[in-house]
Amino acid sequence: MLRVEKITYEVKGRKLLKDVSFQLRKGEVLALLGANGAGKSSLMRLLCGDTVPTEGQVSLMGKPLQQYSPIELAKKRAMLAQHNNMSMAFKVREIVQMGRYPHYRSVPSAHDHEIVDEVMDVCGISNFADRSYLSLSGGEQQRVQLARVLVQIWDNPDSLLLLDEPVSALDLQFQQQVLALTKALSRKGLMVVVVLHDINLAALYSDRILMLKNGRKWCEGTPIEVMEKQNIYTVFSVQADVSIDTKTLQPIVKLEELFLDADQFNTKLPHTAHADKLIDGCIKDYKSDPFYRMDEVAVEMGLSELQLLKMAYPQQISVLIPDFGTLLTEFVKLGAVYSIVYNKVGYMELKGMYSLPIRDQNQRTWIVQYGAYRMILDITKWKVGVAVCNEWGQSFQFFDEKGALLHKVALIEGSSNRAEFEALRTRYKSLNQDMLQTNTDSSSSVSVPSLPVYGNRSIALSVWKGIVAQSFAQKTTASCSMIHAEGVYAYEGRIMILVDQGERYQIIYPDCTITLDRLQGVKIVLEKNETDTDAATFSLYAVNDTVALQFRVEKKLLAHPVCADYVLEAQAEQIKNSI
Numbered sequence: 001m002l003r004v005e006k007i008t009y010e011v012k013g014r015k016l017l018k019d020v021s022f023q024l025r026k027g028e029v030l031a032l033l034g035a036n037g038a039g040k041s042s043l044m045r046l047l048c049g050d051t052v053p054t055e056g057q058v059s060l061m062g063k064p065l066q067q068y069s070p071i072e073l074a075k076k077r078a079m080l081a082q083h084n085n086m087s088m089a090f091k092v093r094e095i096v097q098m099g100r101y102p103h104y105r106s107v108p109s110a111h112d113h114e115i116v117d118e119v120m121d122v123c124g125i126s127n128f129a130d131r132s133y134l135s136l137s138g139g140e141q142q143r144v145q146l147a148r149v150l151v152q153i154w155d156n157p158d159s160l161l162l163l164d165e166p167v168s169a170l171d172l173q174f175q176q177q178v179l180a181l182t183k184a185l186s187r188k189g190l191m192v193v194v195v196l197h198d199i200n201l202a203a204l205y206s207d208r209i210l211m212l213k214n215g216r217k218w219c220e221g222t223p224i225e226v227m228e229k230q231n232i233y234t235v236f237s238v239q240a241d242v243s244i245d246t247k248t249l250q251p252i253v254k255l256e257e258l259f260l261d262a263d264q265f266n267t268k269l270p271h272t273a274h275a276d277k278l279i280d281g282c283i284k285d286y287k288s289d290p291f292y293r294m295d296e297v298a299v300e301m302g303l304s305e306l307q308l309l310k311m312a313y314p315q316q317i318s319v320l321i322p323d324f325g326t327l328l329t330e331f332v333k334l335g336a337v338y339s340i341v342y343n344k345v346g347y348m349e350l351k352g353m354y355s356l357p358i359r360d361q362n363q364r365t366w367i368v369q370y371g372a373y374r375m376i377l378d379i380t381k382w383k384v385g386v387a388v389c390n391e392w393g394q395s396f397q398f399f400d401e402k403g404a405l406l407h408k409v410a411l412i413e414g415s416s417n418r419a420e421f422e423a424l425r426t427r428y429k430s431l432n433q434d435m436l437q438t439n440t441d442s443s444s445s446v447s448v449p450s451l452p453v454y455g456n457r458s459i460a461l462s463v464w465k466g467i468v469a470q471s472f473a474q475k476t477t478a479s480c481s482m483i484h485a486e487g488v489y490a491y492e493g494r495i496m497i498l499v500d501q502g503e504r505y506q507i508i509y510p511d512c513t514i515t516l517d518r519l520q521g522v523k524i525v526l527e528k529n530e531t532d533t534d535a536a537t538f539s540l541y542a543v544n545d546t547v548a549l550q551f552r553v554e555k556k557l558l559a560h561p562v563c564a565d566y567v568l569e570a571q572a573e574q575i576k577n578s579i
């Protein structure tokens with residue numbers, strides 16, 4: 001065991017490390033994370049015994065490092081330093097062999113040669129064993145240095161392996177290879193401490209993570225315990241989103257893009273209007289990236305979605321006369337079309353034909369039925385309607401008084417009646433094309449009182465995904481309702497395909513695709529439905545506590561052992577949260 005007790009390390013009156021304690025057991029990998037200058041390399045040198053703490057103690061296998069003789073220590077611990085400068089033209093094999101020096105007096109044994117060969121092979125450097133080290137690329141040199149360190153403790157299962165940024169120069173394949181190798185060695189008994197800057201690699205390959213901030217231990221625990229937005233912000237001063245990979249159940253950190261305006265720090269380059277550049281950039285991204293959401297770009301730019309559409313496609317949109325009730329009855333002529341609704345967690349695309357709409361009993365909403373799905377539309381909320389013909393195709397789009405998109409009807413190449421679209425576009429084109437002045441505050445939403453949620457959103461999300469997956473696997477009927485400011489889109493059927501890309505989750509029915517690409521921060525509630533004894537409802541709440549999607553499954557599905565486990569887990573979370 002490695003035991004670090006209250007170590008402080010001071011250089012020229014400055015404390016580089018302050019009161020750091022932790023332990024490492026045999027078979028464990030500990031990743032050391034922290035900003036530049038946090039003290040990681042200083043700590044590694046203390047763990048290695050190269051430097052001695054000003055206060056506190058480091059002991060290995062119950063014995064303080066200072067009590068080991070240099071040769072004894074060299075057989076028990078090996079360290080790959082962050083920088084390994086070498087100016088002499090040694091051959092690769094000679095350098096690797098240096099790692100065995102503590103094990104022989106003048107001539108290496110057959111056993112030493114065997115280890116050198118084996119490690120060079122594992123590190124992928126056998127091919128250039130006889131080349132000069134100085135002729136190697138940065139990544140190749142780093143692997144040679146790693147091999148030198150590994151041969152030192154290769155045959156000692158009680159040893160400590162210290163790696164300070166071992167993958168900083170490696171390509172993706174070798175980053176994986178080297179970290180997988182160290183993890184595999186730890187499973188044979190070695191203790192490994194590894195300094196990494198890639199937090200996602202740390203999550204994948206370490207058992208525990210210790211984060212340092214300004215020479216102090218900020219936090220320590222399993223990846224899932226410590227990799228939280230708050231810790232990452234405190235330690236690295238960056239905004240990041242943390243989600244849980246549903247396959248590995250390990251956290252994944254996604255950084256938010258940092259935008260810098262060159263006008264703010266470089267006066268030597270000619271000045272360009274920052275706002276114009278930003279808008280141009282956003283519009284370009286929006287036009288080229290199918291996953292870019294118009295509402296998000298609009299918020300970024302302080303515009304409404306309608307204003308953004310007008311700026312992006314000034315020539316390609318025409319404002320419609322606001323007789324939307326009549327226009328809705330005409331959509332039946334368009335043939336098969338996509339009907340698309342967006343909300344805060346994703347969007348739903350239904351493929352079908354609009355029926356002639358009927359009014360509900362209280363005359364407030366229109367119900368449009370087609371096959372298995374039903375749209376309940378409150379078209380009194382449609383304030384501005386436009387016809388759009390751009391590179392994405394042809395569509396009718398309807399916006400609320402704040403310029404937020406409520407409803408979109410898009411033509412399907414080859415299936416929709418394009419001539420009828422053109423006819424409607426011309427017939428309903430307004431004489432006044434200046435109706436696009438809308439309020440930019442597009443925060444319209446359906447608010448509901450806050451409900452109990454699971455303590456851990458990531459667990460709730462994986463429970464919910466598990467149940468959706470079971471519904472798919474068991475081929476049971478599941479209904480999905482997308483709730484939006486405009487009304488409700490409901491679809492019922494059997495899931496045909498599930499696409500789980502973590503952040504982006506798609507439930508694909510025969511005529512309907514629900515894409516959830518804004519799952520960050522959603523709350524998930526399992527609701528008891530007193531009136532419906534056959535079904536259970538899972539509600540997804542967007543971050544602003546508005547219900548965004550409801551997923552109903554047959555109760556018999558929940559009795560399936562896998563789902564029952566999920567539900568128990570979910571309820572346990574809920575109880576934990578309410579205590």
Ligand SMILES: Nc1ncnc2c1ncn2[C@@H]1O[C@H](COP(=O)(O)OP(=O)(O)OP(=O)(O)O)[C@@H](O)[C@H]1O
Nearest residue numbers: 011012016034035036037038039040041042043082
């Ligand atoms: N011998 C020294 N004398 C004075 N200051 C030192 C000495 N060694 C390190 N420092 C300072 O101590 C701090 C911690 O350095 P250290 O190399 O441990 O950081 P680190 O966390 O490994 O950083 P990086 O991620 O940049 O490698 C830094 O501010 C560094 O400048």
